[in-house]
Amino acid sequence: MNSSAPLTAPISAAISSRQLQAFVALARLRSFTRAAAECHLSQPAFSALIQGLEQAAGARLFERSTRHVALTVEGEVFERSAAPLLAQLQQALAELRDHATLRRGKVSLALLPSLAAGWLPGLLQRFRADYPGVELQVADVLSEPCVARVREGQADLAIATVRVDTPELRAEPFSSDRFHLVCPAGHDLLERPRLMPRDLLPHPFIHLARHSSVRQLLDAAVHPLQMRTLMEVEQLATVMGMVRAGLGLSVVPGFSLFHFNTQPGLATRELRWKGLHRQLFLIRRRDRELSTAARALYELMLANRP
Amino acid sequence: MNSSAPLTAPISAAISSRQLQAFVALARLRSFTRAAAECHLSQPAFSALIQGLEQAAGARLFERSTRHVALTVEGEVFERSAAPLLAQLQQALAELRDHATLRRGKVSLALLPSLAAGWLPGLLQRFRADYPGVELQVADVLSEPCVARVREGQADLAIATVRVDTPELRAEPFSSDRFHLVCPAGHDLLERPRLMPRDLLPHPFIHLARHSSVRQLLDAAVHPLQMRTLMEVEQLATVMGMVRAGLGLSVVPGFSLFHFNTQPGLATRELRWKGLHRQLFLIRRRDRELSTAARALYELMLANRP
DNA sequence: CGATCTTACGGGATTCGTAAACATA
DNA sequence: TATGTTTACGAATCCCGTAAGATCG
Numbered sequence: 001m002n003s004s005a006p007l008t009a010p011i012s013a014a015i016s017s018r019q020l021q022a023f024v025a026l027a028r029l030r031s032f033t034r035a036a037a038e039c040h041l042s043q044p045a046f047s048a049l050i051q052g053l054e055q056a057a058g059a060r061l062f063e064r065s066t067r068h069v070a071l072t073v074e075g076e077v078f079e080r081s082a083a084p085l086l087a088q089l090q091q092a093l094a095e096l097r098d099h100a101t102l103r104r105g106k107v108s109l110a111l112l113p114s115l116a117a118g119w120l121p122g123l124l125q126r127f128r129a130d131y132p133g134v135e136l137q138v139a140d141v142l143s144e145p146c147v148a149r150v151r152e153g154q155a156d157l158a159i160a161t162v163r164v165d166t167p168e169l170r171a172e173p174f175s176s177d178r179f180h181l182v183c184p185a186g187h188d189l190l191e192r193p194r195l196m197p198r199d200l201l202p203h204p205f206i207h208l209a210r211h212s213s214v215r216q217l218l219d220a221a222v223h224p225l226q227m228r229t230l231m232e233v234e235q236l237a238t239v240m241g242m243v244r245a246g247l248g249l250s251v252v253p254g255f256s257l258f259h260f261n262t263q264p265g266l267a268t269r270e271l272r273w274k275g276l277h278r279q280l281f282l283i284r285r286r287d288r289e290l291s292t293a294a295r296a297l298y299e300l301m302l303a304n305r306p
Numbered sequence: 307m308n309s310s311a312p313l314t315a316p317i318s319a320a321i322s323s324r325q326l327q328a329f330v331a332l333a334r335l336r337s338f339t340r341a342a343a344e345c346h347l348s349q350p351a352f353s354a355l356i357q358g359l360e361q362a363a364g365a366r367l368f369e370r371s372t373r374h375v376a377l378t379v380e381g382e383v384f385e386r387s388a389a390p391l392l393a394q395l396q397q398a399l400a401e402l403r404d405h406a407t408l409r410r411g412k413v414s415l416a417l418l419p420s421l422a423a424g425w426l427p428g429l430l431q432r433f434r435a436d437y438p439g440v441e442l443q444v445a446d447v448l449s450e451p452c453v454a455r456v457r458e459g460q461a462d463l464a465i466a467t468v469r470v471d472t473p474e475l476r477a478e479p480f481s482s483d484r485f486h487l488v489c490p491a492g493h494d495l496l497e498r499p500r501l502m503p504r505d506l507l508p509h510p511f512i513h514l515a516r517h518s519s520v521r522q523l524l525d526a527a528v529h530p531l532q533m534r535t536l537m538e539v540e541q542l543a544t545v546m547g548m549v550r551a552g553l554g555l556s557v558v559p560g561f562s563l564f565h566f567n568t569q570p571g572l573a574t575r576e577l578r579w580k581g582l583h584r585q586l587f588l589i590r591r592r593d594r595e596l597s598t599a600a601r602a603l604y605e606l607m608l609a610n611r612p
Numbered sequence: 613c614g615a616t617c618t619t620a621c622g623g624g625a626t627t628c629g630t631a632a633a634c635a636t637a
Numbered sequence: 638t639a640t641g642t643t644t645a646c647g648a649a650t651c652c653c654g655t656a657a658g659a660t661c662g
Contacts, residue, residue, distance in 0.1 A: 013323075013399070014322055014323055014324045015322070015323040015395065015399070016320055016321070016322040017319075017320055017321040018320045032616075032617060032618095033615090033616065033617085041653080041654090042653070042654050042655080043616085043617075043618095044617085044619085044653085044654075044655085045652070045653055045654065047617065047618065048618095048652075048653090049652095052652095056399075057399060057402050057403065057406070058402070058403045058406045058407070059402055059405065059406035059598070063594070063595050064616090064617065064618095065616085065617080065660075065661060065662090066615070066616045066617055066659085066660050066661045066662080067616075068593075069616095069617090070593075070594070072595060072597065073405070073411075073597035073598070073599075073600075074402055074405050074597065074598065077401060077402055077405050078398060078402045081394065081395075081397070081398030081401070084394075085391065085395055085398060088387065088390075088394075089321065089391055091387070092384060092387030092388065092391060093319070093321070093362075095383060095384075095387070096363050096364070096365055096380055096384045097363070097364045099379070100363070100364045100380055101364070105379075287374070288369070288376070289369045289378060291378065291379035292365070292379070292380065293379075294379075337641080338642060338643095339641065347628085348628075348629050348630080349641085349642075349643095350629075350630085350644085351627070351628055351629070353642065353644095354626095354627070354628090354643095355627090357643090358626095358627095370641095370642070370643095371635075371636060371637090371642085372634090372636045372637080372639095372640065372641045372642055373635095373636060373637055373640080373641075374636090374637095375641095613662100614661105614662095615660105615661090615662090616660085616661085616662105617658105617659085617660080618657105618658080618659070618660095619656105619659085620655105620656085620657075620658090621654105621655090621656085622654100623653090623654100624651105624652090624653085625651085625652080625653090626649105626650080626651070626652085627648100627649090627650075627651085628648085628649075629647100629648095630647095631644105631645085632643105632644085632645075633642105633643080633644070634641100634643070634644085635640100635641090635642080635643090636640090636641090636642100637638100637639095637640090
């Protein structure tokens with residue numbers, strides 16, 4: 001038994017896109033010579049292409065003499081399908097190549113509000129300049145929802161503070177930031193040579209919500225019950241407004257300093273307390289590779305860590 | 307210059323239907339081994355097929371490890387086009403093969419009413435038994451309209467009495483028939499040893515319309531002004547009714563004898579007068595070959611001439 | 613006889629299947 | 638380690654382009 005002989009095709013005869021192109025070109029130009037030229041083939045090679053198609057189809061598709069080339073009735077039947085078929089195929093390939101070359105695509109990213117407002121915009125500006133056709137979706141939510149979005153496939157990537165190395169999710173260290181005291185300009189805490197946790201206790205304090213990573217780390221460094229909690233708010237922008245109004249002081253992550261540094265009447269001071277720093281992780285699914293578009297954003301993020 | 311090197315594809319990369327089939331099978335089965343088996347290929351050959359497709363597409367379409375095969379995002383993009391594309395291609399080929407094997411198709415035939423009523427039905431019964439899927443269109447009209455229909459592409463074939471050998475049309479001799487006297491049974495013309503044209507003159511005569519071939523040939527043999535014309539009618543069936551009612555007698559072509567031979571009270575007698583016979587031609591276009599279906603009918607007609 | 617399609621043919625690329633190497637759970 | 642994909646490789650096949658042949662107007 002000759003085991004190396006190719007087996008017969010399982011369902012249909014093999015048709016190549018080049019045969020389809022040749023057919024459509026010949027049906028349009030009605031000349032082997034001209035159609036061969038359009039397909040960048042020698043005329044005999046082109047002829048063989050058509051013959052192969054006719055053989056695969058099981059019917060003569062063109063009537064030809066040396067002076068005349070025309071579709072047979074069967075050829076007309078096939079033409080009605082072949083022309084749109086070829087167009088669809090080429091569109092499908094073009095669409096695919098668009099995705100591969102980042103002329104089209106979609107990336108969805110979930111990350112902490114502080115990064116979304118401060119660091120991300122400049123990054124996305126560059127990304128959009130390079131790949132204007134790629135659709136972007138950003139979810140500026142806290143760590144837990146960030147991770148949930150990746151887990152549920154709603155986001156390709158997330159930046160969050162939770163190290164989730166599960167069978168589903170892969171987390172890699174991305175960046176870290178320190179925390180900063182924010183208070184009205186000229187506040188006496190700004191002058192102390194060494195600022196300790198207990199130094200904050202006498203002052204009215206604007207807390208962030210308990211589920212925020214900032215709050216949780218701060219609670220670990222300074223027992224909350226000992227503090228003079230003035231209020232709890234959700235947004236860092238609100239913290240900024242409260243402190244600027246002189247209602248109290250607060251502690252915010254470095255990535256959100258852009259909220260405060262540009263505000264007249266406000267001052268900040270880095271807190272170098274042990275344990276009071278945030279580790280950020282880049283989180284993605286384990287079971288899916290990133291799409292080309294997502295990988296491009298991933299690379300750009302890694303190359304431009306805050 | 308290496309002139310035998312294949313030139314690059316003109317527009318799109320070459321994709322074969324086998325690659326499309328392989329892609330769809332792999333997307334469905336998510337296993338190279340099983341998909342290769344379904345495509346009747348060795349697994350490495352199948353793998354190469356997919357790799358070739360990915361190369362042509364310019365993007366990786368599957369994420370694969372030894373334990374897991376899944377579509378990439380780009381693969382999903384392509385799948386949306388590929389599956390319907392393959393289905394359409396296979397349907398187009400099936401349709402084409404149906405036409406080639408006469409499971410489908412269409413033939414239109416124009417021929418004289420006498421043939422349409424007498425000879426054709428039995429022929430078409432056989433044709434339909436062999437090719438039940440082929441649509442038939444019959445125009446039972448006189449010679450001139452028969453020819454016109456072929457000339458205008460409304461009919462594939464015609465049987466008519468005019469020899470039209472023009473640059474457009476090809477006519478080949480098909481058959482011929484003689485003319486017959488029809489009269490009430492027991493009429494004295496039936497008894498004469500030799501029946502001559504002038505023997506008809508004393509009797510009331512039922513004429514066919516002037517544009518019919520029967521009438522024109524009869525007028526050439528017997529001057530119409532000398533005849534006792536009772537009336538002119540269009541249809542041979544009307545002639546039959548008139549003669550059966552004893553109103554007169556008439557002359558009809560042999561192919562229409564089936565109208566008369568089975569009628570009680572009627573008799574016929576062949577007229578062997580010089581020039582009084584009809585030559586029938588099979589007419590088709592010169593610039594188009596017959597479709598497979600039309601050719602089948604053509605062969606059947608030739609093999610079963612009246 | 614001139615334009616055009618088909619056949620013939622040699623060389624190189626392609627693709628097959630078997631076997632071995634490689635990778636991951 | 639076991640299952641499943643990729644690489645390696647020799648052989649058969651396919652496909653190209655050139656050249657010669659056939660055919661119709």
